[in-house]
Amino acid sequence: MKMLAPPRPAASPVHPARRMRIAATGMLIAMAALFLAARATVHLHPAVGFVQAFAEAAMVGGLADWFAVTALFRHPLGLPIPHTAIIPRNKDRIGDTLALFLRDNFLTPAVVARRMQRLDMAAAAGRFLASPSGGDGRLREGASRLAADILEALDQERLGGMVKGAIAQRLRAMNLAPLIGQALEAAMRDGRHAPVMDGIILWADRTLEANDHLIRQMVHDRSGKILRWTGLDENLSNAIIDGLRKLLADMAQDPGHSLRLKAEEGLAKLAADLQFDLEMQARVARIRDEIVDNPAMQRWIDGLWEQARSGLLRAVRDPGKAMAGRLGEALHQLGATLQRDARLRFLINRFARRAAVGATAAYGDSIVKLVSETVRGWDAGTVTSRLEHAVGRDLQYIRVNGTLVGGLVGLAIHAVDTLL
Structure with a gap:
């Protein structure tokens, strides 16, 4: 063969x-x-x-x-x-001359500002967002592939560690006590705390009903022989339980009950302490840090990062699907607004121009130095x-x-x- x-x-x-x-x-x-x-x-x-x-x-x-x-x-x-x-x-x-050429002709704030003055980035973004299916679809697909490749190429442990560290740092930086105090004060001012107190009273009544035998046993154990022999301990237990139930019933029916008002005074004081008492704020901060450092909280942050990364990858791999949902609808509306609103376009273009000029002023010399050192x-x-x-x-x-x-x-x- x-x-x-x-x-x-x-x-x-x-x-x-x-x-x-x-x-x-x-x-x-x-x-x-x-x-x-x-x-x-x-x-x-x-x-x-x-x-x-x-x-x-x-x-x-x-x-x-x-x-x-x-x-x-x-x-x-x-x-x-x-x-x-x-x-x-x-x-x-040659490297030094090339670097100087770049600096003098491209990377000076005046040159960048002059070039950016002729660019209408907001209008271009508006046209793309308003009609992303138009134009060259290869550009959108290429940008999506590039974004997906960048996300997948980055060191996930390092990037994930940075993101999770930033989330934990932001949580630790939040001063929760004043926020909680303001929310509690606003709820009490609008009467939104009343259902919560009613629920607490109802829970206390049901707990008392389910555990009245514990009160009877405690009274029986602490009573003397004479009370137990005469059966007065049982009468005393019934009196205590009935009195507590009546107290809870009165508190549930009367918003102006003295104990209920005392509880509201305590809540008002707690709201003020959360906003203005440094010791209380420090105590809440310690509790916050303990929660952030808890392994369960760390696992939740890990899951949050993984969900965010997976969502980003799905979006960039299928930009058409991402643009079809509510996010896509919002982006379409933003694109239409950019095309109609000249003042908004002016503000966005001015921000982009200032950002580019600021980046050039801050990093232009570093870029020039990078070119020179690379050639060297x-x-x-x-x-x-x-x-x-x-x-x-x-x-x-x-x-x-x-x-x-x-x-x-x-x-x-x-x-x-x-x-x-």
């Missing part, structure tokens, strides 16, 4: 700069071959002299431009000729390779043009010499 040969690996594509360098070198070699052929046959006809002159001058022009182009990136033929390998020798100065950190071979790949194709065109122009100049000089 004939065995199939394994497929050959696909050849890697040739970089355009390298392909152009091969073409320029091939043209130089062709001019050299043409010169040798013309020189060997120049005696056959006078016109061959023109071909020889063209080829000879083309070789000179091509070699001169080859030397100039090569001297930018390396030593020609490996010879340490002065003023060659210009880019590797001056990479640090590259080795000479990396700088040479990247620049040669970026502009090498155009430089090889210089070699081709130099070969052709040199040949034409040589042809013109030979023609003048022949005619004279």
Whole structure:
């Protein structure tokens, strides 16, 4: 049975700069071959002299431009000729110059403010939010994939730790006592505490009814022999239980009952202490910290972060679904408002402009320093390779043009010499 040969690996594509360098070198070699052929046959006809002159001058022009182009990136033929390998020798100065160029032309507050002045970011955002299905859907899908990749690529333990730490820190930073005191005071002022007190009284009545045997047992144990022998302990227990039930019934029926008013006074004092008593606030803060440090609370925060992360991933992976719910409806309304309200657009654009200018003023020098230090950190071979790949194709065109122009100049000089 004939065995199939394994497929050959696909050849890697040739970089355009390298392909152009091969073409320029091939043209130089062709001019050299043409010169040798013309020189060997120049005696056959006078016109061959023109071909020889063209080829000879083309070789000179091509070699001169080859030397100039090569001297930018390396030593020609490996010879340490002065003023060659210009880019590797001056990479640090190139990095500093590039950084200064960025700073002077892009990263100054005045330049950023001037460019941001021409941008209407609010209107663009409004058009996108009002009609997200329009336009280029690839942009939205690409942005969604990028956001999902960023979320998945981040270190989840570190990011989750940062988020959970921020939540716990925010909880610890909250001064809960004044908030609770204000809420209690407002509830009492509007009478919203009355149902709560009624519920407490009802709970106390039911608890008393369910546990009256405990009171009877306590009275029986503490009574003397005479009371137990005469059965008066049972009468005393009944009197105590009936008195407590009547007290609770009176408190439930009479909002102005003295004990109920005392309880309300206690609540009012508690509300004032929560707002103004530093000792009470410190006590509430200790309770708050104990709750935050409780393992159950930590598990709740962990679950909160996981739910938030999962929700974000679902939203960015399926932006169309996310835009179809209530959030999408709210975003559509926001987009329509941005398109209608010129003042809101002005405020948003001004905020974006000020934010960009502030970021430039605060971090522009850091970005410039980063560019300079990054280029300084590259080795000479990396700088040479990247620049040669970026502009090498155009430089090889210089070699081709130099070969052709040199040949034409040589042809013109030979023609003048022949005619004279």
